[in-house]
Amino acid sequence: MWLSSSTVGRKVVMSISGLFLILFLTFHMSMNLVALFSAEGYNAVCGFLGANWYALVGTLVLAFGMFVHIIYAFWLTIQNRRARGNVRYAVVDKPKGVEWASQNMLVLGIIVIGVACFHLYHFWYNMQLQEILGKETADVAACVLGSANDLSGVSVHDGYSFIVATFSNPVVVVLYLIWFVAIWFHLTHGFWSALHTLGWNNDIWFNRWKTIANIYTTLLCLGFAVVAVAFYIKSL
Amino acid sequence: MEKTINFTLRVWRQKDAHSKGYFEDHKMEGITGDTSFLEMLDILNERLVREHKEPIVFDHDCREGICGMCSLYVNGHPHGPEGGCTTCQLFMRKFENGSVITVEPWRSAGFPVIKDLMVDRTAYDKIMQAGGYVSVNTGAAQDANAILIPKKVADEAMDAASCIGCGACVAACKNGSAMLFVSAKVSQLALLPQGKVEAARRAKAMVAKMEELGFGNCTNTGACAAECPKCVSLSNIARLNREFIKAKLKD
Numbered sequence: 392m393w394l395s396s397s398t399v400g401r402k403v404v405m406s407i408s409g410l411f412l413i414l415f416l417t418f419h420m421s422m423n424l425v426a427l428f429s430a431e432g433y434n435a436v437c438g439f440l441g442a443n444w445y446a447l448v449g450t451l452v453l454a455f456g457m458f459v460h461i462i463y464a465f466w467l468t469i470q471n472r473r474a475r476g477n478v479r480y481a482v483v484d485k486p487k488g489v490e491w492a493s494q495n496m497l498v499l500g501i502i503v504i505g506v507a508c509f510h511l512y513h514f515w516y517n518m519q520l521q522e523i524l525g526k527e528t529a530d531v532a533a534c535v536l537g538s539a540n541d542l543s544g545v546s547v548h549d550g551y552s553f554i555v556a557t558f559s560n561p562v563v564v565v566l567y568l569i570w571f572v573a574i575w576f577h578l579t580h581g582f583w584s585a586l587h588t589l590g591w592n593n594d595i596w597f598n599r600w601k602t603i604a605n606i607y608t609t610l611l612c613l614g615f616a617v618v619a620v621a622f623y624i625k626s627l
Numbered sequence: 628m629e630k631t632i633n634f635t636l637r638v639w640r641q642k643d644a645h646s647k648g649y650f651e652d653h654k655m656e657g658i659t660g661d662t663s664f665l666e667m668l669d670i671l672n673e674r675l676v677r678e679h680k681e682p683i684v685f686d687h688d689c690r691e692g693i694c695g696m697c698s699l700y701v702n703g704h705p706h707g708p709e710g711g712c713t714t715c716q717l718f719m720r721k722f723e724n725g726s727v728i729t730v731e732p733w734r735s736a737g738f739p740v741i742k743d744l745m746v747d748r749t750a751y752d753k754i755m756q757a758g759g760y761v762s763v764n765t766g767a768a769q770d771a772n773a774i775l776i777p778k779k780v781a782d783e784a785m786d787a788a789s790c791i792g793c794g795a796c797v798a799a800c801k802n803g804s805a806m807l808f809v810s811a812k813v814s815q816l817a818l819l820p821q822g823k824v825e826a827a828r829r830a831k832a833m834v835a836k837m838e839e840l841g842f843g844n845c846t847n848t849g850a851c852a853a854e855c856p857k858c859v860s861l862s863n864i865a866r867l868n869r870e871f872i873k874a875k876l877k878d
Contacts (some may be wrong), residue, residue: 393878398804399834399871400842467844474803474843476736481637481650484703484730486799486853487710493848494801584847587861590869594862 401467406585407616408460413582413611416574420614425619430551437550442522450519450618453594461504469495491581492576493584499577506570513557514550529553558619559626567619578608630660632724638683639731641740644747648740650729650865660720664707665690665697667719684743690715690857698798699744700731705795706856710747713793713856729796733798750840751792751808756800757836758829759812765821774842780818787814796851796859802843807851809833810867811859817870827874834871 392401426433440446440561485491492499517529529545545552558564586592590599635654657666665687672682688696697714701707707717722728730744738746757856790811797805813830816822821827845864852861 393875397834397871397875398838399868400875402844402846402868467846471802471804471843471846474736474841475801476803478648478734480700480703480734482703482731484656484708486704486850488853489848489850493846496846506704543747580847587847587865588845588868590865590872592862592865594860597862612707619653 398460401463404459404589405463405467406464408456409581409585413455413457413578414461416578416611420611423618424614426551426554426618433551433554434549437518438548440519441548446519447523457504461500464497464500490580492580496577496580499573502573503570503577504538506566508574509566510570513563514553517545517553518547518550554618554622555626558622561623564619564623568616571616571619574615575608575612578611579605582608630720631657632660632719632722633657634722634726636667636678636723637727637729638744640683641732642742643742644739649743658719660718662700662719663690663715664699664717664719665715679737684741684745686745687715692716693791698733698746698748698793698795700733701728705733705798705854706793710854711856711858713791717783718854728865733794734802735794735797735800735842737797737803737840738794746794748792750793750842751794751805753840754805754833754836755791755792755812758825758832759816761816761821762825769813774820776819784815787811787859787863789820790815790855790859794857795854795856797842799842799850799854800845800852801848802846803839803841803853804845805842806845806864806867807855807859807861809837810863813867813870814863817866827877830867832871834867 394404395401422433422436425436440449485494521529522525527547529547545556558567583597583600584591586600587597633654636653636655637650638653640651641650655667658670662670665685668683668685675682686696686698688694690697692713692715695713697706699706699714701714701717704710706712706714707721710718726743732740732744733746737750738748741747779807783853785838788811790808792808794808796807797803812869813826813833816829847861847864850862852859
């Protein structure tokens with residue numbers, strides 16, 4: 392299978408799974424923005440994404456996409472380190488025009504996935520997972536790190552309360568903001584790089600894609616950040 | 628009066644492919660600015676020979692920037708920090724008086740060190756042998772209007788063909804990937820009618836060979852194009868990907 396046996400094929404898998412994850416983030420960000428305007432609206436979206444068959448299929452597809460992206464990332468990195476050889480240069484000077492992010496995608500990815508686990512524990516574990524297990528209320532005592540409200544007893548359908556509780560904790564808010572910065576760096580390279588790998592690029596589109604990637608990623612991360620900060624300010 | 632500079636040259640010495648290498652410092656004095664980097668090494672080697680020491684081994688041939696033989700990773704850049712030129716076209720006036728100039732060989736598993744600063748680049752020849760040619764005789768040059776090719780396409784093919792196969796792209800790449808080289812060689816033919824016929828087979832064969840020889844996967848950092856002495860564009864890699872994906876989808 393050329394998607395695993397050839398170097399370009401493996402990169403195609405990285406590109407397509409990466410673009411899929413960007414699409415997911417776009418949906419997620421749009422959904423979060425609803426919480427700024429309407430608690431009922433947000434909970435309606437949460438209800439739609441509960442333990443229904445279509446939401447579960449969506450979750451599985453998403454998990455598969457993430458899994459493939461991560462496995463391939465480590466696989467490619469191991470191969471690339473081997474290709475680089477054991478002896479490193481004594482003097483290294485970054486060439487002009489090379490993005491910092493492009494050379495640190497794995498590290499950025501590990502930060503992104505690390506905080507994502509923490510995030511899943513806050514929301515997904517309390518909501519969809521509990522619903523799948525047939526429970527009606529969250530069973531985690533609090534939002535970790537102390538200061539947040541006690542969440543035990545909150546309905547698994549009440550996503551809005553989880554947001555309010557989570558982002559009342561300044562430590563969590565700062566952690567999330569760091570997370571968005573890591574995502575920003577990861578996507579500014581990943582977005583145009585994915586299209587380049589798929590062959591959809593040339594000398595003219597090179598700068599266009601980079602600009603589109605920067606604008607899109609910035610809007611995406613700002614959308615996430617606005618919700619986190621707004622709920623922290625509300626909690627004061 | 629031409630400026631002269633004094634500096635310390637820190638050179639990588641390695642007895643053979645299997646020995647452990649080390650850096651050796653040499654004091655260089657009164658080197659004139661119009662000395663090329665390779666001439667400076669010649670001056671040092673002549674001194675080493677006079678002192679009955681082993682001269683430093685480095686690759687070189689035409690010394691006018693077209694053969695692709697010279698290499699050298701100078702102060703953290705393949706072909707030195709100047710950009711857009713090969714090591715043989717790099718002049719000592721670009722360096723500061725009293726500085727330390729570090730010279731290393733290309734470091735990549737695909738290009739093992741033979742001795743000192745010389746690396747084995749036959750991997751590139753093998754990739755070329757895998758399909759970097761047109762397999763029928765296309766005859767003598769045609770009249771310019773016999774086969775019409777848009778100016779833009781001709782220019783792009785010519786720019787890709789300017790690749791001299793020196794290996795700076797692999798040396799610069801943190802992934803040890805040879806994609807810029809392979810993409811330039813695929814592009815220079817795929818863009819023109821004589822090469823287009825075999826484009827799919829060529830892309831598949833050359834990519835497969837590149838991988839077999841242990842070069843890494845491209846992550847589009849762009850370090851290769853930034854350090855290329857012939858300024859070969861990163862867009863060639865997109866074209867190679869396109870050719871390769873099209874060929875695989877057709878299979």
